[in-house]
Amino acid sequence: xxxxxxxxxxxxxxxxxxxxxxxxxxxxxxxxxxxxxxxxxxxxxxxxxxxxxxxxxxxxxxxxxxxxxxxxxxxxxxxxxxxxxxxxxxxxxxxxxxxxxxxxxxxxxxxxxxxxxxxxxxxxxxxxxxxxxxxxxxxxxxxxxxxxxxxxxxxxxxxxxxxxxxxxxxxxxxxxxxxxxxxxxxxxxxxxxxxxxxxxxxxxxxxxxxxxxxxxxxxxxxxxxxxxxxxxxxxxxxxxxxxxxxxxxxxxxxxxxxxxxxxxxxxxxxxxx
Numbered sequence: 001x002x003x004x005x006x007x008x009x010x011x012x013x014x015x016x017x018x019x020x021x022x023x024x025x026x027x028x029x030x031x032x033x034x035x036x037x038x039x040x041x042x043x044x045x046x047x048x049x050x051x052x053x054x055x056x057x058x059x060x061x062x063x064x065x066x067x068x069x070x071x072x073x074x075x076x077x078x079x080x081x082x083x084x085x086x087x088x089x090x091x092x093x094x095x096x097x098x099x100x101x102x103x104x105x106x107x108x109x110x111x112x113x114x115x116x117x118x119x120x121x122x123x124x125x126x127x128x129x130x131x132x133x134x135x136x137x138x139x140x141x142x143x144x145x146x147x148x149x150x151x152x153x154x155x156x157x158x159x160x161x162x163x164x165x166x167x168x169x170x171x172x173x174x175x176x177x178x179x180x181x182x183x184x185x186x187x188x189x190x191x192x193x194x195x196x197x198x199x200x201x202x203x204x205x206x207x208x209x210x211x212x213x214x215x216x217x218x219x220x221x222x223x224x225x226x227x228x229x230x231x232x233x234x235x236x237x238x239x240x241x242x243x244x245x246x247x248x249x250x251x252x253x254x255x256x257x258x259x260x261x262x263x264x265x266x267x268x269x270x271x272x273x
Contacts, residue, residue: 024147025086026130033078035200039071044092044101046154047074048083048126049198051119061119062198063154067101073203075195083126087147095148099155125150172197173207184223185247190216225261228254232269239266 029036029047038045046065066072068089076082092101129146179193187193193216194201201216208216224246231242240251248254258266 022086023088023091024133024143025084026126026133027084028081028130029076029084030081031078032076036074036076036082037071038074038084039066039069040086041069042090043068043086043088045072046085046087046150047072048085048119048122049074049076050081050083050123052077052079052081061123063122063157064198065154073200074198075200076198083123083130085126085129085150087151091147092151095144096151096155099151101151101155101158122150122153125153170207170211172199172204173211176204176208180220180223184220185245188220188224188247190220193220221257221261224257228258229269232266242266 036047038047044065044067046063049062049064051061064072064074074082092099096102125146129143129150132142132146135142176193176197179196183192190204191201194204197204205216208214208219212219214222228242228246231237231245232239235242237245239254243251243254246254248257255265258264258269262269264272
């Protein structure tokens with residue numbers, strides 16, 4: 001059993017090596033800008049990212065996890081605090097028979113964004129588990145109870161998500177699409193969405209290629225192009241008005257975008273319909 005609440009510079013490779021043989025481990029990660037690639041062959045790993053405020057804006061909490069044999073990738077910022085809980089496959093099987101954690105549906109839920117009221121409960125349980133583990137072997141009953149409660153809450157989240165979500169896309173991509181709907185006019189760079197989702201750009205790109213059939217940037221450009229075509233063909237807006245509605249800085253940059261993607265000018269697209 002490992003518990004570590006210290007806040008020095010963290011090297012995730014050392015964490016994984018230390019926890020590989022542990023049935024239960026808990027650490028707090030803070031003050032680091034590492035890109036965290038975590039996952040073990042024989043354990044579940046749960047990373048609860050605390051809510052933060054960046055330039056006066058509330059950043060939602062998130063729960064990431066990896067199942068045995070699977071890797072997750074998360075980009076932390078220096079102001080972030082994350083709680084990393086490792087539970088061996090044997091313990092999960094013992095505590096959670098007939099659980100969603102042990103079923104195939106779990107692969108679609110590698111991240112739970114916007115936890116809302118569940119966040120405070122999870123944070124309390126994670127913190128209390130850390131205190132119980134710090135107290136040592138005499139609190140084994142409290143440690144097992146707290147671990148069961150955490151696993152049960154996560155299992156309930158998966159169960160509710162499975163019941164209401166018919167999409168086969170991972171939840172992180174569902175949130176990616178929500179962010180695109182809100183911010184694509186102002187932000188057309190992949191790095192913006194990767195940072196907003198707390199994952200690396202390469203990981204978002206991998207998911208985009210796997211589930212959307214194209215790179216993150218290509219997907220963003222395709223959505224912009226679809227909207228540009230729609231406005232050119234089905235609206236009476238001038239090319240200048242469309243340029244600024246879509247967030248391009250000038251008509252030249254919009255013209256270059258259309259030419260590079262279609263080989264056509266805005267006039268030709270309008271004429272062809």
